Amino acid sequence: MYKKIDQKDIEFLKSVCGVENILVGEEINEDYSHDELGGVEKYPEVLVNVHSTEEVSKIMKYAYENNIPVTPRGQGTGLVGAAVAIYGGIMINLSQMNKIIELDEENLTLTVEPGVLLMTIGQYVSERDLFYPPDPGEKSATIGGNINTNAGGMRAVKYGVTRDYVRGLEVVLANGEVINVGGKVVKNSSGYSIKDLLVGSEGTLGIVTKAILKLLPLPKKDISLLIPFSDLGTAIETVPKIIKSKCIPTAIEFMERDVILAAEEFLGKKFPDNTSDAYLLLKFDGNSKEEIEKAYDQVAKLCLECGAYDVFISDTQERNESIWSARGAFLEAIKATTTEMDECDVVVPRDKVAEFIKFTNELQETLNVRIKSFGHAGDGNLHIYILRDELNKSEWNTKLKETFEKMYEKSRELNGQVSGEHGIGYAKKEYLNESQSESYMEIIKNIKLAFDSKNILNPGKIY
Amino acid sequence: MYKKIDQKDIEFLKSVCGVENILVGEEINEDYSHDELGGVEKYPEVLVNVHSTEEVSKIMKYAYENNIPVTPRGQGTGLVGAAVAIYGGIMINLSQMNKIIELDEENLTLTVEPGVLLMTIGQYVSERDLFYPPDPGEKSATIGGNINTNAGGMRAVKYGVTRDYVRGLEVVLANGEVINVGGKVVKNSSGYSIKDLLVGSEGTLGIVTKAILKLLPLPKKDISLLIPFSDLGTAIETVPKIIKSKCIPTAIEFMERDVILAAEEFLGKKFPDNTSDAYLLLKFDGNSKEEIEKAYDQVAKLCLECGAYDVFISDTQERNESIWSARGAFLEAIKATTTEMDECDVVVPRDKVAEFIKFTNELQETLNVRIKSFGHAGDGNLHIYILRDELNKSEWNTKLKETFEKMYEKSRELNGQVSGEHGIGYAKKEYLNESQSESYMEIIKNIKLAFDSKNILNPGKIY
Numbered sequence: 026m027y028k029k030i031d032q033k034d035i036e037f038l039k040s041v042c043g044v045e046n047i048l049v050g051e052e053i054n055e056d057y058s059h060d061e062l063g064g065v066e067k068y069p070e071v072l073v074n075v076h077s078t079e080e081v082s083k084i085m086k087y088a089y090e091n092n093i094p095v096t097p098r099g100q101g102t103g104l105v106g107a108a109v110a111i112y113g114g115i116m117i118n119l120s121q122m123n124k125i126i127e128l129d130e131e132n133l134t135l136t137v138e139p140g141v142l143l144m145t146i147g148q149y150v151s152e153r154d155l156f157y158p159p160d161p162g163e164k165s166a167t168i169g170g171n172i173n174t175n176a177g178g179m180r181a182v183k184y185g186v187t188r189d190y191v192r193g194l195e196v197v198l199a200n201g202e203v204i205n206v207g208g209k210v211v212k213n214s215s216g217y218s219i220k221d222l223l224v225g226s227e228g229t230l231g232i233v234t235k236a237i238l239k240l241l242p243l244p245k246k247d248i249s250l251l252i253p254f255s256d257l258g259t260a261i262e263t264v265p266k267i268i269k270s271k272c273i274p275t276a277i278e279f280m281e282r283d284v285i286l287a288a289e290e291f292l293g294k295k296f297p298d299n300t301s302d303a304y305l306l307l308k309f310d311g312n313s314k315e316e317i318e319k320a321y322d323q324v325a326k327l328c329l330e331c332g333a334y335d336v337f338i339s340d341t342q343e344r345n346e347s348i349w350s351a352r353g354a355f356l357e358a359i360k361a362t363t364t365e366m367d368e369c370d371v372v373v374p375r376d377k378v379a380e381f382i383k384f385t386n387e388l389q390e391t392l393n394v395r396i397k398s399f400g401h402a403g404d405g406n407l408h409i410y411i412l413r414d415e416l417n418k419s420e421w422n423t424k425l426k427e428t429f430e431k432m433y434e435k436s437r438e439l440n441g442q443v444s445g446e447h448g449i450g451y452a453k454k455e456y457l458n459e460s461q462s463e464s465y466m467e468i469i470k471n472i473k474l475a476f477d478s479k480n481i482l483n484p485g486k487i488y
Numbered sequence: 489m490y491k492k493i494d495q496k497d498i499e500f501l502k503s504v505c506g507v508e509n510i511l512v513g514e515e516i517n518e519d520y521s522h523d524e525l526g527g528v529e530k531y532p533e534v535l536v537n538v539h540s541t542e543e544v545s546k547i548m549k550y551a552y553e554n555n556i557p558v559t560p561r562g563q564g565t566g567l568v569g570a571a572v573a574i575y576g577g578i579m580i581n582l583s584q585m586n587k588i589i590e591l592d593e594e595n596l597t598l599t600v601e602p603g604v605l606l607m608t609i610g611q612y613v614s615e616r617d618l619f620y621p622p623d624p625g626e627k628s629a630t631i632g633g634n635i636n637t638n639a640g641g642m643r644a645v646k647y648g649v650t651r652d653y654v655r656g657l658e659v660v661l662a663n664g665e666v667i668n669v670g671g672k673v674v675k676n677s678s679g680y681s682i683k684d685l686l687v688g689s690e691g692t693l694g695i696v697t698k699a700i701l702k703l704l705p706l707p708k709k710d711i712s713l714l715i716p717f718s719d720l721g722t723a724i725e726t727v728p729k730i731i732k733s734k735c736i737p738t739a740i741e742f743m744e745r746d747v748i749l750a751a752e753e754f755l756g757k758k759f760p761d762n763t764s765d766a767y768l769l770l771k772f773d774g775n776s777k778e779e780i781e782k783a784y785d786q787v788a789k790l791c792l793e794c795g796a797y798d799v800f801i802s803d804t805q806e807r808n809e810s811i812w813s814a815r816g817a818f819l820e821a822i823k824a825t826t827t828e829m830d831e832c833d834v835v836v837p838r839d840k841v842a843e844f845i846k847f848t849n850e851l852q853e854t855l856n857v858r859i860k861s862f863g864h865a866g867d868g869n870l871h872i873y874i875l876r877d878e879l880n881k882s883e884w885n886t887k888l889k890e891t892f893e894k895m896y897e898k899s900r901e902l903n904g905q906v907s908g909e910h911g912i913g914y915a916k917k918e919y920l921n922e923s924q925s926e927s928y929m930e931i932i933k934n935i936k937l938a939f940d941s942k943n944i945l946n947p948g949k950i951y
Contacts, residue, residue: 131728131839154734177675186675188684189652202927209837211867212640212649212908214688216920216932216950221651221684225677242734265594271617271705316779374672376594404674445675457679464665468938469679475934487679 027112027481028092030070038073038115041083046074056101057116058109061163064367065106065451069096069116076121078195078203078234085232085482086201088115094484097228099140099167103174104368105450107227111485117232119169125149126235132209134192135238139169146238156243158184160276161446162353169233175225177446179276179352180308182403184241186446188224195235196223199477209237222472227448228483230476244310247275248340249348250321252333253301257281257386260303261379263331264402267307268375270327272320276308277403278352279378284359284399288351291358296351297344301334305402306352314340355399356408363395363412367425367452371436372406372445384435385409392431394424406445433459449487457487490575490944491555493533501536501578504546509537519564520579521572524626527830528569528914532559532579539584541658541666541697548695548945549664551578557947560691562603562630566637567831568913570690574948580695582632588612589698595672597655598701602632609701619706621647623739624909625816632696638688640909642739642815643771645866647704649909651687658698659686662940672700685935690911691946693939710738710773711803712811713784715796716764720744720849723766724842726794727865730770731838733790735783739771740866741815742841747822747862751814754821759814760807764797768865769815777803818862819871826858826875830888830915834899835869835908847898848872855894857887869908896922912950920950 030049038047049071058068075081088095094114101108110116123140128149135150135157144164150157159171161178170176172194177186193207207213207220223230254260261279285299298304307324311317325336339345360366373381382398389396395414400407411428413421433443433456443449443456458466469488473480493512501510512534521531538544551558557577564571573579586603591612598613598620607627613620622634624641633639635657640649656670670676670683686693717723724742748762761767770787774780788799802808823829836844845861852859858877863870874891876884896906896919906912906919921929932951936943 129839130732132837133731175675175677175681177677181675185652188681189648198927200927202925204925204928208903208905210835210869210903210905210908211838212638212644212835212864212869213905214638214640214833214909214911215906215923216912217685217693217935218638218651218688219928219931222680222935224684225681230680242736268596269593273705312779312782316774316776319775370677372673372675374595375674376592401675406673406675440671440673442671442673442676443678445673446677448677449679460678462665462667464661464663465667465669465682468682471938472680472685472935475931475938 027094027114030093030114034091034093035071037087038071038084042073042075042080048072057098060101060103060106060108062104062367063365065109065111067109067111067113069110070113072116072118074118074121078197081117081197081232081234082201082203084115084117085197085199088481089200089479092479092481094481096483097232099170100142100165102163102166103170103450104370104447105452107448107450107483107486109451111451120167122234128153129209133240134209135240137168137236137238139233139236140167142167143171150240151243154243156241157190157238158241159187159190162356164353168236172224172233172236173227174446174448177401177404177406179278179401181401182277183273183275188221190239191220191224191236192239193237194220194223194233196231197234198231199479199482207237225448227450227486229473229486230482245312246314246317247308247310247345248317248321248338249345250307250325251297251337251339251348252305252307252328253298253335254303254305254333255301257303257382258379259332260305261382261402263305263328264378265376266327266331267324270323272324274307274324274403275310278306278399279402280304280306280352280355280399284355284397287358287362288354291361292351292354294347294351297337297339297348306348359397359410363414365413365421366410369409369411369429369432370406370444370447371432371441373436373439373441375403375405377439377441378402378405378407381407381435381439385432388428388431392424392428394428429456451486454488490557490577493556493577497554497556498534500550501534501547505536505538505543511535520561523564523566523569523571525567525830526828528572528574530572530574530576532573533576535579535581537581537584541660544580544660544695544697545664545666547578547580548660548662551944552663552942555942555944557944559946560695562633563628565626565629566633566913567833567910568915570911570913570946570949572914574914583630585697591616592672596703597672598703600631600699600701602630602696602699604631605629606631606634613703614706617706619704620653620701621704622650622653625819627816631699635687635696635699636690637909637911640864640867640869642741642864644864645740646736646738651684653702654683654687654699655702656700657683657686657696659694659696661694662942662945670700688911690913690949692936692949693945707773708775709777709780710771710808711780711784711801712808713770713788714760714800714802714811715768715770715791716761716798717766717768717796718764720766720845721842722795723768724845724865726768726791727841728839729790729794730787733786735787737770737787737866738773741769741862742865743767743769743815743818743862747818747860750821750825751817754824755814755817757810757814760800760802760811769811822860822873826877828876828884829873831910832872832874832892832895833869833907833910834895834904836899836902836904838866838868840902840904841865841868841870844870844898844902848895851891851894855887855891857891892919914949917951
C-alpha cells in the first residue's frame with residue numbers, strides 16, 4: 026500500500042518548489058482529475074508545478090523513500106487515462122518546463138524541455154527552414170506527452186513516428202537519479218536501447234525532463250489532394266494500391282462526409298468540398314513542384330481508375346492550412362456532437378484497413394450504437410469513436426465494453442495491435458493483456474520492475 | 489555454474505536437428521571459435537545447425553531446463569566477440585535458416601529468416617524496384633546479425649539504421665517460448681516497445697528467428713561525388729557545414745590516401761583518384777537527376793569554398809559500384825596490411841568528428857602505434873583500427889589497452905557513445921561500464937534478467 030500524503034509531505038514539496046507551486050484539495054482544478062476523454066477520473070492528493078530537473082529529482086527521491094505514487098502530466102490531452110493519478114499521491118505537472126533550450130544546426134537537433142507544445146516546436150523550426158516531422162492532430166499536446174505515447178500523426182506514412190525523432194533523453198528515474206540516454210549521436214549500439222524503451226512508456230519507467238530531437242530540412246513545397254469517392258470502402262481499398270505503386274505520399278487520411286460536416290459546424294468554416302460520402306486526403310512534399318508532381322500525377326490517375334469522382338489539387342499555403350486544420354479538428358468536432366465518447370486506436374496492416382472499417386460499420390448496426398471514424402489510412406492507424414448520445418450510464422458502460430471487445434478481437438484477427446499512437450494507459454490495459462501471451466506480459470512487468478522496483482511511478486498503467 | 493555438455497545432451501540435440509547437424513570437438517571448424525577480429529577466442533562444446541523456429545525453441549527449452557549456455561551465431565562477421573561462446577555450451581548456427589519468406593507489396597514489407605545475407609536482400613528487393621536502406625560495408629553478414637547489432641552503415645545519414653527498418657520479429661525466448669513483437673503495422677504504441685529493445689541486444693534477450701522488414705521504393709537515380717582535400721582535417725570540418733546547408737546527402741564517408749592504396753592493392757583495382765591525402769565520398773539519391781542535382785551542385789560548391797581541390801562526379805552505375813565496393817573493402821584491406829588488429833567504433837556528434845580524428849592522429853605519435861581510420865563522417869560513426877604489426881603479444885595487449893582507454897575517454901568527453909553500430913559484445917564491456925552510471929548498468933542487468941532469469945542466453949556479453 027502507498028503512503029497517503031500528509032502535512033509533512035506538503036511542507037517538503039513547498040520547500041522544494043515554492044509555496045505557490047503546490048496545490049492541494051479544492052485548489053486543484055477539475056481538469057487534473059481526468060484527461061481529454063474523461064472516462065477515467067481521480068484527483069491527485071497534491072499537484073506540483075515543477076520548473077527544473079532538480080526539482081523533479083528531489084520529489085522522486087522523496088517519493089521513493091516514502092513510498093508515494095507519482096503521476097507525471099503534461100497538457101492532459103491523452104485519451105487513455107495515462108496521466109490520471111489513479112492511486113492519488115503526487116501529480117507532477119511538467120507543462121511549465123517549457124523552454125526551447127538549444128537549436129544545433131550542425132547536428133540538426135533541437136533540445137527542449139518536456140512541456141514545450143508541439144505547435145511551438147512546429148512554428149519555431151519552420152521559421153528557421155527546419156522540420157520536425159511528427160504531426161499528431163492535437164497540436165496543443167506537450168512534446169513530453171508525445172514522447173511518452175510515441176505519438177505518430179499524419180506524416181508517419183513517409184516520415185515515421187516520434188521515436189524516430191528522439192535522439193536523446195534526460196530522464197529522472199523512480200529513485201530520483203537523473204540519467205541521460207542517447208544524445209546528439211546519429212547511431213548508437215551501446216547496450217540495450219533504453220532510449221527506445223523509454224519512448225512510449227507512458228511515464229511508467231522515468232520522467233522525461235529534457236529531449237534532444239532530430240530535425241530535417243523543411244521541404245520547400247507541399248501539395249494536397251482531396252479525392253472524393255462514392256463510399257468509404259472504395260476510398261480505402263485504393264490505399265494499398267497507392268503504396269504498391271511505389272509513390273509514397275507524406276500522408277494519406279480518410280474521412281467521411283458526416284465527420285466533415287461536424288468539423289464545418291465546429292469550426293464555423295467551410296471545407297473545400299462536402300458533397301461526396303467519402304474522401305481520401307493526401308499530401309506530397311519535396312523540394313520543388315517538379316520533384317513531387319510526377320508522383321501526385323500518377324497517384325491522381327490511379328485514384329480515378331479506382332473509382333474516385335474527381336481529384337482536387339490544393340497547392341496554396343492558405344488552402345492547405347484550411348484543409349489540414351479541419352482534419353486536425355475532427356476529434357473535437359465529433360466530441361461536440363455527443364454527450365460522451367470513447368475511442369479505439371487500433372493499428373492494422375495497411376491492406377486490412379478497409380476490412381476493419383467495414384466491420385465497425387456493421388457493428389454500428391448490430392450493436393445499435395453510433396460509431397464515427399477517421400484516421401491514418403496510409404499507416405493503418407484508425408481512430409474510431411463510440412458515441413454515448415442518450416444512453417444512460419449503465420447502458421453506455423455495457424455497450425462500450427461490448428463494442429470494444431468486438432473491435433479488439435477483430436484487430437487481433439487481422440494481426441493488428443491495440444494502440445497505434447494513443448497508448449495503453451489505464452483504459453486499454455485489459456485489451457493489451459488479451460492480445461499478448463502470459464510470458465510477454467511477464468516481461469513487460471519485469472521491465473517495469475527493472476526501472477521502478479517499488480512501483481511508484483505512474484502505477485496502474487499499461488499492465 | 490553452467491552444466492557441461494554430456495552425451496545425453498548430444499543425443500537430445502541429434503533427436504531434434506538430425507545427426508548431420510550436430511558437431512562436437514574436432515568436427516567444429518576453427519571459424520566458430522572467434523569472429524572477424526579474432527581477439528576473443530573460445531570453442532562451443534557443441535555446434536548445432538538449425539533449420540526452423542521449432543528446433544530453436546526445443547533447444548532453448550532443453551538448455552533452460554538443464555542450465556546450459558547458448559550462443560546464437562550468424563556468419564560470424566561481428567567485431568566485438570558477441571558471437572563467441574565464451575562459456576562453451578551450445579552454439580546455435582542460424583545461417584542455414586536463410587529463406588526469404590514473403591514479399592508483401594501492399595504493406596511494403598519483406599519477411600525473412602535470420603540467416604539471409606544482407607547482399608541477398610539487397611539484390612532481391614532491387615530487382616523488384618524496392619529498397620532496403622541499411623547499408624553496412626559487410627554485405628556477407630546475416631540480417632539476424634545486423635538486427636542484433638542494430639547495424640547502421642553508410643546510408644544512415646539520410647535513411648537511419650537497422651532498427652528503423654525492423655517492423656516485427658519472431659523471437660525464441662530463453663525458456664524456449666516463441667513470441668511475436670510488432671508486425672506489419674506501421675505504428676505501434678501498445679506497451680513497452682520490446683521490438684526496439686530486442687534490436688541491438690546482441691542475442692542476449694532472445695533469438696531472432698524471423699524478421700519483418702520495412703522496404704521503400706527504390707530511388708531511381710543516384711550520383712556520387714568524390715571530393716579530394718589537402719588533408720583529413722579540412723575534409724571533415726566541411727561535413728557539419730554540409731549538414732547546416734540543409735542539403736542532406738544519403739551518405740558522407742571520409743577516407744585517407746593510404747586506406748585507398750591498401751584497398752587498391754587488396755582488390756587489384758584502381759580507385760578513380762588516389763593523388764590527394766584525404767577525400768570525402770558523398771552519395772545523393774532521388775527519383776530523377778533534376779531532383780538531386782540542385783542539392784549536389786550546392787554541396788559541390790560548398791566543398792570547393794571549404795578548400796576541396798576538385799569534385800569528381802560519378803553518375804554511371806558501373807563507376808558508382810567500383811567506388812562503393814572499394815569503400816566496402818576498406819576493413820579487409822587494412823586487415824591485410826598487418827598481423828592483427830582491433831577496432832574502435834565510437835560515435836560522436838557530427839560536429840566533433842574532426843576533433844576526434846585529430847586526437848587519434850596525435851595518439852598514433854604519442855603512443856607509437858599505427859592507427860588507420862575511415863568511416864561515416866555524416867553520422868559521426870568512426871571505424872578506427874589499431875594495428876599490431878610487429879608487436880609481440882604482451883606489447884600488443886598493453887598498447888591496445890592504453891590506446892582504447894584514451895580513445896573511449898575522449899569519446900566520453902565529446903558526448904559520444906562506445907559503439908555506433910558494432911555493439912558491445914565481449915570486447916567492449918568495460919568501456920560501456922565506464923561510460924555509464926551504476927544505476928544505468930543496474931537497469932541493463934535487470935532488463936537482461938527480465939528476459940532470461942537464468943542468464944543462459946549469450947552470457948558474458950554487454951555487461
